[in-house]
Amino acid sequence: MDKIKSLLLTRKSSGAKGAVGQExxxxxxxxNIDTRTKYSQNVVTQLGNVINNVKISTDxxxxxxxxxxxxxxxxxxxxxxxxxxxxVPRVHxxxxxxxxxVFCANKTRHEQWAKDWSKIKAVxxxxxxxxHVLRKVIQESEQNTFITTNENLTHKTINKLDSSYMYTQIxxxxxxxxxxxxxxxxxxxxxxxxxxxxxxxxxxxxxRFEREYYKKSPLWWYTCECxxxxxxxxxxxxxxxxxxxxxxxxxxxLDRQIQxxxxxxxxxxxxxxxxxxxxxxxxxxxxxxxxxxNQGGLMSFNNFLFTSMNYNDCLKFAERAMNNSDLVGxxxxxxxxxxxxxxxxxxxxxxxxxxxxxxxxxxMNTVFRIHTIKSxxxxxxxxxxxxxxxxxxxxxxxxxxxxxxxxISLDQNEWCKLGHLLCKMGxxxxxxxxxxxxxEQTNDDTEKGYIYEQIGLxxxxxxxxxxxxxxxxxxLEIQQKNLPPNHPNLALCYKRIGLVYNNMKKFPKALxxxxxxLEIQQKxLPANHPxxxxxxxxxxxxxxxxxxYSKALSYYEKAxEIQQKxLPPNHPxxxxxxxxxxxxxENLKKYSKACTFYEHAVNxxxxxxxxxxxxxxxxxxxxxxIKNKL
Numbered sequence: 001m002d003k004i005k006s007l008l009l010t011r012k013s014s015g016a017k018g019a020v021g022q023e024x025x026x027x028x029x030x031x032n033i034d035t036r037t038k039y040s041q042n043v044v045t046q047l048g049n050v051i052n053n054v055k056i057s058t059d060x061x062x063x064x065x066x067x068x069x070x071x072x073x074x075x076x077x078x079x080x081x082x083x084x085x086x087x088v089p090r091v092h093x094x095x096x097x098x099x100x101x102v103f104c105a106n107k108t109r110h111e112q113w114a115k116d117w118s119k120i121k122a123v124x125x126x127x128x129x130x131x132h133v134l135r136k137v138i139q140e141s142e143q144n145t146f147i148t149t150n151e152n153l154t155h156k157t158i159n160k161l162d163s164s165y166m167y168t169q170i171x172x173x174x175x176x177x178x179x180x181x182x183x184x185x186x187x188x189x190x191x192x193x194x195x196x197x198x199x200x201x202x203x204x205x206x207x208r209f210e211r212e213y214y215k216k217s218p219l220w221w222y223t224c225e226c227x228x229x230x231x232x233x234x235x236x237x238x239x240x241x242x243x244x245x246x247x248x249x250x251x252x253x254l255d256r257q258i259q260x261x262x263x264x265x266x267x268x269x270x271x272x273x274x275x276x277x278x279x280x281x282x283x284x285x286x287x288x289x290x291x292x293x294n295q296g297g298l299m300s301f302n303n304f305l306f307t308s309m310n311y312n313d314c315l316k317f318a319e320r321a322m323n324n325s326d327l328v329g330x331x332x333x334x335x336x337x338x339x340x341x342x343x344x345x346x347x348x349x350x351x352x353x354x355x356x357x358x359x360x361x362x363x364m365n366t367v368f369r370i371h372t373i374k375s376x377x378x379x380x381x382x383x384x385x386x387x388x389x390x391x392x393x394x395x396x397x398x399x400x401x402x403x404x405x406x407x408i409s410l411d412q413n414e415w416c417k418l419g420h421l422l423c424k425m426g427x428x429x430x431x432x433x434x435x436x437x438x439x440e441q442t443n444d445d446t447e448k449g450y451i452y453e454q455i456g457l458x459x460x461x462x463x464x465x466x467x468x469x470x471x472x473x474x475x476l477e478i479q480q481k482n483l484p485p486n487h488p489n490l491a492l493c494y495k496r497i498g499l500v501y502n503n504m505k506k507f508p509k510a511l512x513x514x515x516x517x518l519e520i521q522q523k524x525l526p527a528n529h530p531x532x533x534x535x536x537x538x539x540x541x542x543x544x545x546x547x548x549y550s551k552a553l554s555y556y557e558k559a560x561e562i563q564q565k566x567l568p569p570n571h572p573x574x575x576x577x578x579x580x581x582x583x584x585x586e587n588l589k590k591y592s593k594a595c596t597f598y599e600h601a602v603n604x605x606x607x608x609x610x611x612x613x614x615x616x617x618x619x620x621x622x623x624x625x626i627k628n629k630l
Contacts, residue, residue, distance in 0.1 A: 023234065024138060025073040026051040029063045029087065030080040030103070043127050049201040050134050051076060060087045067091055074098040074141065078130060081110040088117050095326060099137045101130050118323050140282070140320060142230055161367070161394040163608050164239060165300040166401040167425055169365045170408070171244065172255065174421060178414045180249035185213065188246045192227060202227045217351055218254040219261070219361070222304070224353040236303035236364070239610065241427050245418070245434075251364075254304065258363045261351065262344035270347065271338045277307035277360045279332040280314035282321025288328045291385065295370050298392060305362040307334060315376075322381050329382040334368060334389065336360075341391045343367070367393060399568040400608055419454060424572075426613035428461040449478035453493055460500055469500045488531065491520035495538055502542050514539045530573065533562035537577055540584075549584050556581045572615065575604035579619050582626070591629045598623040 026047055033040050033056055048054050057063035060083055067075060075097050079087060081104030091097050102123040104110045114120045122133040189210050196202040205226035213221070221228055232251065235243035244251065265271060283291070291299075308314050311333075318329035336345070344363040352359065368387040376382045404424060408417045415434055422431040432455060439451045456471030476493045483490055498513030518535045525531055540555030560577045567574055582597030602623050605616035 024051045026054045026076045028078045029057045031058050046127050048198050078103050166397050168302040174418050175248045175252045184249045218257045219351045233303050258344050261346040274337045277334045278311050278314035279307045280317035282327035283330045301366045307360045309358045331384045334387045336389045341389045396570050428458045432458040449475045465500050472497045486524045491517040510542050528566050530566045533559040553584045570607040572608050575601045595626045
């Protein structure tokens with residue numbers, strides 16, 4: 001099953017690309033706004049062509065309430081001269097206020113007070129001028145948020161990478177194996193039109209993309225100033241898997257072109273010696289402190305990294321970032337030795353939308369080693385970060401990634417592999433959409449049995465136990481017809497049925513299902529197979545819930561003994577077992593021991609799971625709770 005119909009329904013180079021305002025809210029504050037007039041409607045339309053979400057306010061009190069309610073947005077304000085003079089001192093230090101523009105009739109008068117406030121980017125007498133500067137501000141913002149930094153790193157872990165590196169790498173590998181169809185492009189275009197329905201300029205770009213996609217190269221579209229670049233990079237930066245899947249056809253096409261062009265340029269000796277590229281941007285003070293702590297360590301860019309060979313242009317962007325008091329200006333100086341790394345990168349000079357571009361684009365998951373961080377011209381808010389492209393990686397993450405690839409490789413097709421990966425990432429709802437669509441498209445009993453089981457797992461993770469049980473039993477019925485009685489897949493199905501019964505507090509039925517699974521596994525699997533450990537953990541969970549703590553601890557310890565022999569030391573299953581043992585000790589009121597095992601679970605989870613994974617959040621909550629009891 002290669003196809004799946006639907007899962008849902010002019011810039012100067014600076015080492016980074018500009019953006020459409022997808023992460024911004026714009027507030028127009030003016031006491032004279034009257035939305036019934038053509039003038040006001042025209043202003044809103046033009047502002048909306050830059051930032052989709054435009055809100056109107058006619059007094060400072062309402063505007064202030066609006067800003068205070070939008071703590072997660074980046075807010076740009078267009079204010080009249082009179083109201084602006086009153087409200088700017090009240091909102092200037094709010095972190096969500098990113099930029100302010102004064103829209104007035106008397107430019108000379110209002111420039112006098114505006115010069116004292118660094119977030120005021122322009123004083124203008126016409127909306128066209130505001131839109132021009134606003135676009136530049138948004139472009140620079142995209143550049144400033146483009147970097148991917150590693151969480152939870154200290155100087156003791158300089159060879160560590162965030163787990164998001166591993167998941168984006170595996171996700172990309174799966175996307176490259178999927179045979180996308182025209183339906184996928186139509187679905188993406190529909191989504192873009194929905195998101196940008198108020199932006200006439202971008203709607204024209206979407207229509208052009210739909211009409212001419214195959215007439216241009218992926219790199220041409222990626223470097224074109226339109227909706228595509230910011231959407232791709234925002235999705236990758238935020239690990240928005242829903243959007244990543246929608247645009248999967250383009251990510252795969254772009255990566256393949258970079259790979260092919262890299263080989264061509266390498267064969268032509270275009271990159272036959274060491275060279276430097278640069279990237280100028282702003283960075284929050286918190287992220288910069290984290291970067292300094294990782295000096296000497298590794299940093300991954302989990303997206304398509306834009307850099308430039310022009311030092312001075314990039315430095316200007318770093319210097320401009322200092323106009324925002326919340327940011328530090330950063331000039332990345334990246335040393336590239338083609339003989340020491342096989343990471344694909346390309347010059348886009350002949351394939352870019354801009355023919356004279358001196359940009360270099362790197363493929364996803366590029367890793368650099370951070371060497372030195374030093375101030376530029378003794379400025380304590382402007383720094384150069386010297387880095388080197390490297391093939392080095394986090395060995396623990398590499399081993400874990402290989403293990404996850406092995407587990408996923410057992411799935412029957414690429415879309416099933418994608419669903420399995422999403423489940424491991426804690427994105428059960430996204431996985432469900434894939435499995436339900438696959439179910440509609442298959443007539444094969446074996447595939448149906450597998451998909452029923454996966455949907456059951458999703459339903460279980462969402463707490464829908466009756467629904468989960470229904471799908472598991474459907475799967476078991478099909479598998480019993482098609483598999484020998486001691487097949488490991490049957491054991492897995494019995495295990496999952498037992499898991500549901502346990503959560504429904506039907507403990508005897510849970511133990512019966514688990515015992516059946518364990519009996520099959522003991523006949524069909526090696527003694528140290530991880531699936532046996534999983535069964536011991538499941539039985540331990542039942543006894544823990546039945547308050548038979550000594551039996552629970554015994555089974556949990558059997559599980560850990562096997563996992564320590566058969567799994568990488570940072571595998572999430574090992575974290576789960578430590579969390580389970582912590583739970584037993586907590587129930588026994590042995591809080592110090594419970595704390596130790598919860599800490600083990602959190603430490604492993606931080607290395608191997610996305611930061612928003614529900615299991616990791618639960619272990620953190622358990623640890624915080626138990627510390628309060630000590």
